[in-house]
Amino acid sequence: MLFDEILGQEHLKQMIQSAIDKNSFPQSNIIVDKDQYGGLHFALAISEQLLFDKQNKQGDLLNHPDLHFVFPLFSDKDRASELNKEWIAYINNMPFPNILGWKSASNSSGNTPLIRKPQIVSMHKSAKLKSYRKNKVFILWLGELMPPAASNLLLKLFEEPPADCYFIFISKNIHDVLPTIKSRCQISSLSPIPIKLIEEKIKSSHPDLDAKKIASSSMGSWGRCLGFLQEDLNSFNHERDFVECLRLAFKAKKNKEAVIGLMSWSDKMALLKRDEQKSFFSYCLYLTRESLLISYGASKLSTFISNSDFEVEKLSPFIHSKNIIDIVSLLEDSLYSITRNVSAKIIFTTFSLNITKLLAVKED
Numbered sequence: 001m002l003f004d005e006i007l008g009q010e011h012l013k014q015m016i017q018s019a020i021d022k023n024s025f026p027q028s029n030i031i032v033d034k035d036q037y038g039g040l041h042f043a044l045a046i047s048e049q050l051l052f053d054k055q056n057k058q059g060d061l062l063n064h065p066d067l068h069f070v071f072p073l074f075s076d077k078d079r080a081s082e083l084n085k086e087w088i089a090y091i092n093n094m095p096f097p098n099i100l101g102w103k104s105a106s107n108s109s110g111n112t113p114l115i116r117k118p119q120i121v122s123m124h125k126s127a128k129l130k131s132y133r134k135n136k137v138f139i140l141w142l143g144e145l146m147p148p149a150a151s152n153l154l155l156k157l158f159e160e161p162p163a164d165c166y167f168i169f170i171s172k173n174i175h176d177v178l179p180t181i182k183s184r185c186q187i188s189s190l191s192p193i194p195i196k197l198i199e200e201k202i203k204s205s206h207p208d209l210d211a212k213k214i215a216s217s218s219m220g221s222w223g224r225c226l227g228f229l230q231e232d233l234n235s236f237n238h239e240r241d242f243v244e245c246l247r248l249a250f251k252a253k254k255n256k257e258a259v260i261g262l263m264s265w266s267d268k269m270a271l272l273k274r275d276e277q278k279s280f281f282s283y284c285l286y287l288t289r290e291s292l293l294i295s296y297g298a299s300k301l302s303t304f305i306s307n308s309d310f311e312v313e314k315l316s317p318f319i320h321s322k323n324i325i326d327i328v329s330l331l332e333d334s335l336y337s338i339t340r341n342v343s344a345k346i347i348f349t350t351f352s353l354n355i356t357k358l359l360a361v362k363e364d
Contacts, residue, residue: 002045002061006038007201007222008193013045016188020049027161028185030143030169030177035282036096036223037190039170040141044095047137050166062088065132070119070140074103075110080119083108096223099142100275111341115146120153127162136165143169144176151178158184192220202229216304219286227279238283241269243310249356262356266348277344281335287312288327291319320363327358 003013019025025046033039044061051064061067071087073080083106090105091097099113123138146154158167158181169185171177199215201222206229217239218225245265251258269277290304294316304312319327334351338344 002048006041006045007197009190012188026186028158028167030171030185030187032171032174032189034172036221038222039190040097041095043139043168043170046168050135050137062092066136068126068138070115072113072115072142072145074108074113078108096226113145115150117150117153120150124157127165138167140169142172144171144173155180193222198225238280242284245352249359252356253360262352266352269348270344277338278335281331285331288319291316292324295319318359322363323358323361330354
């Protein structure tokens with residue numbers, strides 16, 4: 001049973017299982033998955049409960065005739081019906097999908113991921129048809145990537161859903177979802193997975209690795225953890241790169257020649273792949289949070305374990321109330337710019353110069 005394979009989320013699993021057992025599970029749902037905590041895996045576990053009989057949950061769920069997927073397309077030329085096989089193959093190998101991985105798997109030449117109006121029109125048609133067995137489930141992955149016309153059309157389906165038809169809307173950013181859609185859905189937010197659970201999971205499958213270190217760096221995201229494992233732990237380079245930037249930034253406050261070093265660092269970071277650049281800024285946000293916790297005496301809440309000789313306690317005095325908002329904004333803006341295909345060299349140059357200024361701000 002897929003519910004048994006989901007790490008953490010125990011309270012939410014119990015609530016949903018209870019609702020399904022009582023036949024009171026709502027037809028329209030939003031699962032908020034901010035950081036690869038397992039939104040799609042959760043949706044598939046719910047689908048398994050809704051589509052298979054209690055006595056027999058064996059079967060090919062991904063190819064079940066009553067399970068329908070709606071996913072972003074990258075070009076007006078892309079056709080969901082033609083890419084459905086690629087999508088099934090992708091999520092079969094990657095149960096914690098991401099938009100860059102899906103773009104690569106779809107072999108699309110486009111660059112703008114959107115759930116387009118024709119896809120929602122197709123949903124309407126499929127929802128009105130009789131199910132092959134008992135229920136029908138639609139999973140909308142990254143449903144917030146819909147233009148207004150598609151969102152309004154989806155809203156009509158949520159307002160009057162056909163009997164025995166369930167909609168599971170997976171969103172990374174609930175704030176981007178149309179308010180009227182949110183008002184008609186039950187919203188379930190996935191939480192970071194306890195580090196201890198991730199550590200135990202790694203130990204059972206990769207006993208030769210430093211499970212504690214990897215679990216801490218995962219920030220409660222099993223999807224990120226899988227990325228570490230599948231990429232030969234190359235993601236640990238983020239700490240090295242950020243520490244290098246920090247050391248140059250501190251030198252630049254007293255020695256202007258160190259700015260040359262920052263420019264060289266920016267050039268090096270600009271050569272990374274886009275997904276690695278995004279992952280880097282996400283890691284920086286995590287490390288900033290950890291530094292703030294230590295700065296204000298909440299070190300027990302910190303999960304950070306260095307992959308090198310870096311001591312976050314030495315950074316924490318420079319992260320405080322006078323600069324934390326600006327630092328977080330800088331990181332989030334940089335991350336957003338990466339997703340918008342802004343010049344990476346400009347992004348990293350701007351970031352390195354601004355972080356130098358912000359770290360120089362003193363708390364009164």
